[in-house]
Amino acid sequence: MRRNSSDLGREEPLLPGRPPKYSFDATMVRRTVQLTRLQFRPKVTPYPSVLTSAILLIIFSCAKEVAVYYSGNLASEYYAVLPIKSNSAFSWLVGKSLIIVLSTALGNSLVKYFGGVYQVRTRLVLTHYIQSRYVKKGHLYATVVNSLLDNPDQRITQDIDKFARTSAELLRDLIICPILVIYYTYKTWDIAGYLGPVIIYAFFIVGTVITRWLMTPVITRVYAQEKQEGAFRFQHVFTRVNAEAIALQQGEMFEQLALNQSLMTIIHWQWAIIKRKLWLDLSTETFGYLGSIISYLILAIPIFAGKYDHMDPTSLSSLISQTSFINMYLIYQFTTIVQKAAVLSDFAGFVARISQFIETLEEDVSTTPSEKFDSSSDSDEDLNEFPASGRLETQGDSIVVENLSYTLPSGRLLFRNMNFQVNPGQHLLIMGPNGSGKSSLVRLLGGLWTPQTGQITIPEDTPQRTGLMIFPQASYLTMGSLYDQIVYPNPSINEANNYFRHSTFFERLWQRLGIKKTGPRSVNGGIVPPQASQLASTSKRPSLNSLCSHSDLGDLDSGKPATAQRASHYTMSGDTSTEVNQSPSNPAKELITDNQLFLLLNRVGLDRVARTIPFHQTFQPSEWSQLLSPGETQKLLFARLLYFKPRFAVMDESTAAVDAFSSVYLYEEAQKEGITLLTISHNDVLKPFHRNILSFNNDGTISQTVISSS
Numbered sequence: 001m002r003r004n005s006s007d008l009g010r011e012e013p014l015l016p017g018r019p020p021k022y023s024f025d026a027t028m029v030r031r032t033v034q035l036t037r038l039q040f041r042p043k044v045t046p047y048p049s050v051l052t053s054a055i056l057l058i059i060f061s062c063a064k065e066v067a068v069y070y071s072g073n074l075a076s077e078y079y080a081v082l083p084i085k086s087n088s089a090f091s092w093l094v095g096k097s098l099i100i101v102l103s104t105a106l107g108n109s110l111v112k113y114f115g116g117v118y119q120v121r122t123r124l125v126l127t128h129y130i131q132s133r134y135v136k137k138g139h140l141y142a143t144v145v146n147s148l149l150d151n152p153d154q155r156i157t158q159d160i161d162k163f164a165r166t167s168a169e170l171l172r173d174l175i176i177c178p179i180l181v182i183y184y185t186y187k188t189w190d191i192a193g194y195l196g197p198v199i200i201y202a203f204f205i206v207g208t209v210i211t212r213w214l215m216t217p218v219i220t221r222v223y224a225q226e227k228q229e230g231a232f233r234f235q236h237v238f239t240r241v242n243a244e245a246i247a248l249q250q251g252e253m254f255e256q257l258a259l260n261q262s263l264m265t266i267i268h269w270q271w272a273i274i275k276r277k278l279w280l281d282l283s284t285e286t287f288g289y290l291g292s293i294i295s296y297l298i299l300a301i302p303i304f305a306g307k308y309d310h311m312d313p314t315s316l317s318s319l320i321s322q323t324s325f326i327n328m329y330l331i332y333q334f335t336t337i338v339q340k341a342a343v344l345s346d347f348a349g350f351v352a353r354i355s356q357f358i359e360t361l362e363e364d365v366s367t368t369p370s371e372k373f374d375s376s377s378d379s380d381e382d383l384n385e386f387p388a389s390g391r392l393e394t395q396g397d398s399i400v401v402e403n404l405s406y407t408l409p410s411g412r413l414l415f416r417n418m419n420f421q422v423n424p425g426q427h428l429l430i431m432g433p434n435g436s437g438k439s440s441l442v443r444l445l446g447g448l449w450t451p452q453t454g455q456i457t458i459p460e461d462t463p464q465r466t467g468l469m470i471f472p473q474a475s476y477l478t479m480g481s482l483y484d485q486i487v488y489p490n491p492s493i494n495e496a497n498n499y500f501r502h503s504t505f506f507e508r509l510w511q512r513l514g515i516k517k518t519g520p521r522s523v524n525g526g527i528v529p530p531q532a533s534q535l536a537s538t539s540k541r542p543s544l545n546s547l548c549s550h551s552d553l554g555d556l557d558s559g560k561p562a563t564a565q566r567a568s569h570y571t572m573s574g575d576t577s578t579e580v581n582q583s584p585s586n587p588a589k590e591l592i593t594d595n596q597l598f599l600l601l602n603r604v605g606l607d608r609v610a611r612t613i614p615f616h617q618t619f620q621p622s623e624w625s626q627l628l629s630p631g632e633t634q635k636l637l638f639a640r641l642l643y644f645k646p647r648f649a650v651m652d653e654s655t656a657a658v659d660a661f662s663s664v665y666l667y668e669e670a671q672k673e674g675i676t677l678l679t680i681s682h683n684d685v686l687k688p689f690h691r692n693i694l695s696f697n698n699d700g701t702i703s704q705t706v707i708s709s710s
């Protein structure tokens with residue numbers, strides 16, 4: 001797939017005064033149908049489907065309207081009963097009123113309840129659908145780095161939730177609206193003649209036109225503001241994550257100015273919204289109050305025409321009360337339609353943003369950054385003619401790079417016809433100036449980028465060992481415990497995912513009743529872990545899966561929040577042996593034991609960590625950066641390397657923060673395990689551990705030097 005800069009227009013860029021517009025066109029209808037089909041697709045969660053909650057929502061909305069009709073007529077009945085001072089009639093009416101009022105209250109509450117249920121389930125289904133396609137091999141990097149989609153995080157966290165809320169609101173109010181309009185039109189006609197509905201309809205048309213005219217500028221600015229909100233929040237997160245770097249460089253003032261600039265942009269849009277909302281609110285409020293007066297104007301027509309001259313004053317006031325309720329309710333329905341037009345516009349915007357996300361994920365998003373740009377200006381016209389799948393092969397026992405060429409989007413040639421081979425035991429040191437393309441080679445070896453010409457072959461996995469593991473330049477510790485840092489990327493959270501996919505209502509009921517417990521259903525989509533027999537068996541501890549076990553999805557039916565025991569603080573408890581096997585179903589414990597973890601940590605020089613950080617305790621990535629120094633983090637990643645013992649490993653400056661003595665020791669340990677290392681480093685201390693040196697030059701050429709023949 002080839003993209004050029006014209007694709008940028010898929011979502012309009014945000015320019016002051018020209019926010020993106022979302023309208024009700026054929027695309028919008030197609031996208032709504034698609035989203036609705038996704039929403040209502042067969043049950044994917046242990047909870048009753050979205051369809052069930054939608055049906056219940058509609059049923060209770062209709063029931064509530066019947067109750068509202070009867071309670072609206074109560075006033076006219078009191079007008080009729082009170083003047084005649086009949087005890088029995090009055091008592092009967094009070095009893096009837098109580099039943100009607102309670103039914104109305106119950107109807108309203110149930111409508112709200114099922115609206116909430118529908119909203120939560122819609123969010124669950126859509127978020128799960130998109131999340132499992134977004135954070136997925138081959139998609140995450142491509143979507144984040146290559147696609148032109150703005151703020152995927154905001155779309156997945158906020159937009160889906162708002163879509164769920166607005167669609168519940170529309171379902172509740174708009175589906176039943178036409179039926180009510182027809183019924184109350186008939187009643188109005190019956191009481192006031194044809195002029196009644198004509199006046200109300202004319203009132204509605206004028207109101208809609210004016211409101212719609214005033215609403216459009218508000219809606220478009222709301223979207224501009226939402227987008228800026230996402231960027232502002234992200235900027236704050238970034239400031240928080242990099243607080244230390246900012247403070248050490250005394251960059252607070254700069255950051256403050258940058259944040260103020262973003263704040264002012266948001267305030268600009270918010271202010272624009274408030275100004276325009278004044279006129280919109282003035283219009284809706286005026287039409288709202290006019291509605292109640294119009295109801296009496298309509299009644300005045302037959303009264304002044306003498307239609308009710310035969311009636312006594314009591315009957316007439318009862319009729320006025322009943323009629324005004326009917327007229328007002330018809331006007332209220334129209335007001336609802338007008339008000340819901342704003343919700344409908346919001347809904348259209350959310351449909352657009354969510355659908356764009358899904359469409360991006362379903363596209364064959366290229367993993368080559370150069371395809372973001374029009375490559376016609378490149379020297380090589382055939383850059384993209386090779387199919388992506390043919391570029392990276394997994395076979396044999398060596399890493400083979402043949403005739404590899406790669407040109408950056410800027411047109412800079414990084415490599416030209418690069419050739420090299422790394423056989424088992426022939427450790428390779430990759431050196432070169434900054435920006436010469438060393439990490440880019442890693443991206444190509446990892447399949448993130450697609451070479452424009454040439455072929456890369458990486459060794460295949462065996463049942464015992466992973467063929468190739470890559471340790472990127474930026475150390476990354478995931479959310480989780482020490483166990484998780486070692487077994488990463490093997491997910492110990494599969495338990496939650498399996499439950500999410502497969503548990504039925506009855507399974508869950510049995511679990512609640514304590515009749516059946518779900519055992520571990522390990523789905524190993526990660527890197528080949530060591531055989532269980534290789535692990536020393538000692539006491540076992542829960543890991544990330546206890547964080548994400550059943551209860552952690554929260555109980556949607558009871559409304560209970562997730563019961564995960566998240567690490568809110570770091571305890572310096574040295575005794576890790578008191579926490580034993582909290583979770584009966586913990587895949588991580590089958591991947592690594594306490595004993596093995598303890599030995600591994602000691603082996604890489606992290607004995608302090610082994611003594612002070614509870615093995616089972618979960619931390620956020622930002623907390624890990626406070627718990628461990630950069631050098632300790634790199635040592636922990638070496639523990640991961642020694643745990644997996646892959647056949648080949650690419651270490652991109654993996655000892656950059658480690659002291660020289662420890663670096664040498666870690667390399668000795670890795671090589672003892674039979675791991676063939678491809679090291680990117682500027683450090684000469686590692687030279688003796690390698691057989692060959694691959695030197696990158698800034699002109700796209702490389703040279704190879706044999707250091708030792710062993």
Ligand SMILES: Nc1ncnc2c1ncn2[C@@H]1O[C@H](COP(=O)(O)OP(=O)(O)OP(=O)(O)O)[C@@H](O)[C@H]1O
Pocket residue numbers: 145369408409432433434435436437438439440441473
């Ligand atoms: N996603 C990307 N899109 C476009 N260009 C990129 C991308 N990532 C890196 N580059 C460019 O590729 C060039 C080589 O970067 P690379 O990270 O491979 O350098 P390096 O040799 O590893 O440098 P260092 O020694 O500083 O780590 C840089 O000029 C960089 O701007």
